Amino acid sequence: MGIRPRATLTDDAVTALVSLWLIGGLMLDAWAHSNRPGLESFFTPWHAVFYSGFLATAGWVAWVLWKQWRTGRRGLAAIPLGYGPTVLALAAFALSGVADMFWHTIFGIEESIDILFSPSHLGLAITMCVIVTTPVRSAWRDPSPGTLRRLWPALLGTGLAIAEVMVFLEYxxxxxxxxxxxxxxxxxxxxxxxxxxxxxxxxxxxxxxxxxxxxxxxxxxxxxxxxxxxxxxxxxxxxxxxxxxxxxxxxxxxxxxxxxxxxxxxxxxxxxxxxxxxxxxxxxxxxxxxxxxxxxxxxxxxxxxxxxxxxxxxxxxxxxxxxxxxxxxxxIGTEGADPGRKDAGVSTPDSGPGVASTTG
Structure with a gap:
């Protein structure tokens, strides 16, 4: 299967920025539902921004995987650490988007708190949270110090996740x-x-x-x-x-x-x-x-x-x-070490410093 690679800082930075596009579209949609009553169509400009952000994110992640494929990696070995759940979430997001279109066609456009409990919307919410936190999972495997330069994509992804969660906890x-x-x-x-x-x-x-x-x-x-x-x-x-x-x-x-x-x-x-x-x-x-x-x-x-x-x-x-x-x-001591930290004392194939994993 091979050793899983780590994403570069540039990879994580671009992932965070295209996720910003995705969540920006969600914010536009939230604005529209709050300030434009009487929405009656799935096909709106803000939905276009939202789903184009998804396409941009999916396209970028595909490019990250393709770069690894070109080096000779195959299968799971071509997926950088932290990006595995993202690949699954992107597929699930696409299915939730199709389900959302059919849901609106059958049941109409929600205009109240029911919009926050629609099953198709919850599917989008869960998968978006996995997508935007990709830089967090990637940084988790990096043994380098937690400087702002290294962590800003993870911090931005965290902030986007907070905003996305609070869209669905608007109440x-x-x-x-x-x-x-x-x-x-x-x-x-x-x-x-x-x-x-x-x-x-x-x-x-x-x-x-x-x-x-x-x-x-x-x-x-x-x-x-x-x-x-x-x-x-x-x-x-x-x-x-x-x-x-x-x-x-x-x-x-x-x-x-x-x-x-x-x-x-x-x-x-x-x-x-x-x-x-x-x-x-x-x-x-x-x-x-x-x-x-x-x-x-x-x-x-x-x-x-x-x-x-x-x-x-x-x-x-x-x-x-x-x-x-x-x-x-x-x-944090020898017996109570936090297994997530790079200095936890005992390295494992998944979390130890400098050791890549085939999972995650």
């Missing part, structure tokens, strides 16, 4: 809220407005924090990692609302930059578990304090229920600590 996206809605939501316990906003904040908190903890645990967080991972979700959230929530988006952008500064100060890694746990706690507290503070400043007054606006960032921080503890429950 849990706190970044869609305008400042007035945030302040009003935490000013009343009637109509479940406070509960709904609290749930949105916790869902978005997990979506933003977990990928950063994943990257920190594996490589550490290079400068700009949080901002790169956050910007795609900001673009998506602005598109879905027609940019009517600019103060909210600005607060999260500033929070991402602050999170990057926090990461450089703490240097959270698998070997520095107290720094890891501190980062997992402080980052969400800072993010959601800023979220509420900017909303209050934009409206001109604080929410009227102090328990809600003072306690919400604390809850987010507590959840962050829980996620950090679950992801890194103990220290």
């Amino acid at each position: 849990g996206n706190a970044l869609l809220m305008r400042a007035t809605w945030i302040v009003t939501g935490l000013s009343s316990t009637e109509n479940n407005s406070a509960s709904m906003l609290a749930v949105r904040m916790l869902v978005t908190n997990a979506a933003l924090l977990l990928p950063l903890l994943f990257v920190a645990r594996r490589w550490g967080l290079p400068p700009g990692a949080a901002t790169i991972c956050t910007v795609p979700l900001l673009v998506l959230s602005g598109a879905e609302t027609g940019a009517r929530n600019m103060s909210t988006l600005l607060s999260i952008l500033v929070a991402a930059i602050g999170t990057d500064l926090l990461a450089q100060a703490l240097r959270p890694t698998a070997e520095r578990r107290w720094a890891f746990w501190t980062f997992a706690t402080v980052a969400p507290f800072f993010t959601w304090s800023l979220y509420l503070g900017v909303a209050s400043a934009a409206v001109g007054n604080l929410p009227t229920i102090p328990e809600l606006w003072t306690g919400a960032p604390i809850v987010a921080a507590a959840v962050g600590l829980l996620l950090g503890a679950l992801m890194l429950p103990g220290g």
Whole structure:
């Protein structure tokens, strides 16, 4: 079967950029469904951008495989490490796209929350997540240091995955809220407005924090990692609302930059578990304090229920600590080494430094 090759940094970079085309088309489609009511056709300009992004991605991955084929590799040996699931996902995406066309032909175009639960759309969602995280899986096999130069395709792929997941968790996206809605939501316990906003904040908190903890645990967080991972979700959230929530988006952008500064100060890694746990706690507290503070400043007054606006960032921080503890429950040592890290102590054919695998 042969030893599987590693993709080059250029391969991963182009994969991330064509994935940006794919997710950009998804964002356009999300904008259309949110701002153009009465869609009645599968054949729309934004669908054209979306599916042309898929064709570009599929064509590029085929070229990556063809380059390996030309060197004499055959079968699985021609598929770079990390690209195996991508090949399967591309085929499944195509089938889901055909199914989506027939679904719309039979059942019409969804115009409400049902669009997020359509089986054909969920098929597209799952396969897209596998496709855009290709650079992450590829970088996982690379023993070189986790610098920004090496990791930016993986970070961009992570950010695109966050945005894509939040398309289908739109009902849990706190970044869609305008400042007035945030302040009003935490000013009343009637109509479940406070509960709904609290749930949105916790869902978005997990979506933003977990990928950063994943990257920190594996490589550490290079400068700009949080901002790169956050910007795609900001673009998506602005598109879905027609940019009517600019103060909210600005607060999260500033929070991402602050999170990057926090990461450089703490240097959270698998070997520095107290720094890891501190980062997992402080980052969400800072993010959601800023979220509420900017909303209050934009409206001109604080929410009227102090328990809600003072306690919400604390809850987010507590959840962050829980996620950090679950992801890194103990220290990294000889007996408790993390098998995913390049310095775990014992190399295996799939994860050891400098050793290629026939799987993945």
